[in-house]
Amino acid sequence: MSIYKQILEEKGKIYALSPMEDVTDTVFRQILCDIGRPDLFFTEFMSTDGYMSKGRDKVSHRLKFTKRERPIVFQLWGNHPENYSGTVKDIIKYSLDGIDINIGCSVRTVINSGHCSALIKEPVLVKEIINAVKTEAKDIPVSVKTRLGYDELITEEWFSFLLEQDLDLITVHGRISKQGYDEPADWDEIAKVVKLRDMISPTTVILGNGDIADLNMADEYIDKYGVDGVMIGRAVMQNPWVFANRGRIPKDERLSVLKKHLELFKDTWEGVKPFNTQKKYIKMYIGNFEGSSELRMKLMKCNESEEALDIIREII
Numbered sequence: 334m335s336i337y338k339q340i341l342e343e344k345g346k347i348y349a350l351s352p353m354e355d356v357t358d359t360v361f362r363q364i365l366c367d368i369g370r371p372d373l374f375f376t377e378f379m380s381t382d383g384y385m386s387k388g389r390d391k392v393s394h395r396l397k398f399t400k401r402e403r404p405i406v407f408q409l410w411g412n413h414p415e416n417y418s419g420t421v422k423d424i425i426k427y428s429l430d431g432i433d434i435n436i437g438c439s440v441r442t443v444i445n446s447g448h449c450s451a452l453i454k455e456p457v458l459v460k461e462i463i464n465a466v467k468t469e470a471k472d473i474p475v476s477v478k479t480r481l482g483y484d485e486l487i488t489e490e491w492f493s494f495l496l497e498q499d500l501d502l503i504t505v506h507g508r509i510s511k512q513g514y515d516e517p518a519d520w521d522e523i524a525k526v527v528k529l530r531d532m533i534s535p536t537t538v539i540l541g542n543g544d545i546a547d548l549n550m551a552d553e554y555i556d557k558y559g560v561d562g563v564m565i566g567r568a569v570m571q572n573p574w575v576f577a578n579r580g581r582i583p584k585d586e587r588l589s590v591l592k593k594h595l596e597l598f599k600d601t602w603e604g605v606k607p608f609n610t611q612k613k614y615i616k617m618y619i620g621n622f623e624g625s626s627e628l629r630m631k632l633m634k635c636n637e638s639e640e641a642l643d644i645i646r647e648i649i
């Protein structure tokens with residue numbers, strides 16, 4: 334039984350953390366394990382072309398994880414089936430729980446080169462990619478994260494096709510590729526995918542994605558739209574405690590979580606990722622208490638983790 338079915342059997346629903354490039358790395362995921370974790374983690378998306386090139390080290394850091402972060406799904410992107418084969422053949426040596434194919438990212442540079450959501454226009458190639466991954470993944474579950482269409486809604490056509498590929502899980506981001514975040518995700522269309530699933534491939538697990546703000550909304554949408562679970566992205570950047578479903582988080586707790594985060598960053602990434610990449614987390618943790626904006630501004634001016642840690646140590 335796939336890990337997705339196991340979670341469903343135990344809990345009746347799945348709360349997953351969205352893959353978010355440069356946000357949901359091993360350090361942040363470990364912090365979430367401490368403060369309130371999802372049922373399922375995804376890695377940031379990793380290029381299969383990059384992994385199969387001399388530049389492997391430049392992309393493979395995205396696959397770093399610790400045992401605590403399991404169950405964890407590795408997310409891959411690319412448009413060469415042979416590079417998916419080569420990548421999957423190699424990465425199955427890690428104790429991963431699933432492999433996800435990104436057919437959803439709509440960043441211009443990525444789609445202009447025919448990757449990710451641009452693949453919605455290439456079902457023949459998508460079939461080859463899925464088959465390449467499934468062949469090498471052996472008994473590791475294979476999934477796809479995608480949108481409702483490329484430049485127009487093609488929910489029925491696109492998901493009927495995907496549901497015929499015998500996937501373990503499909504995540505549906507309720508937007509088309511050409512749509513920014515300004516318009517709300519279309520959950521009525523996500524509900525149509527659930528109906529198609531019931532007809533075409535009842536064993537495929539469906540996660541809905543788009544604009545879920547907290548676990549109360551997650552539960553409401555799971556009930557209302559019939560999905561097996563939800564994937565939560567930006568809300569975790571607004572509130573890293575989103576999976577804990579708690580009220581106001583006190584100042585000292587916020588500071589000690591940032592401290593732990595920066596210490597883990599030093600141990601994990603110093604010399605690999607610049608300190609500037611950590612400033613988004615300062616914004617996430619430091620807020621909602623008296624004096625938080627002044628403290629945040631002070632921390633944002635730091636040039637290295639030790640400098641920020643010194644400021645925190647003076648307070649807690």
Ligand SMILES: Cc1cc2nc3c(=O)[nH]c(=O)nc-3n(C[C@H](O)[C@H](O)[C@H](O)COP(=O)(O)O)c2cc1C
Nearest residue numbers: 351352353354377378478506543544545565566567
């Ligand atoms: C900073 C950022 C990075 C993202 N990186 C990825 C990624 O690597 N892979 C992916 O499938 N989606 C990526 N996404 C899309 C999210 O996973 C998610 O589908 C989208 O934000 C909608 O969900 P939300 O409304 O809960 O944020 C990214 C989104 C953001 C904001």
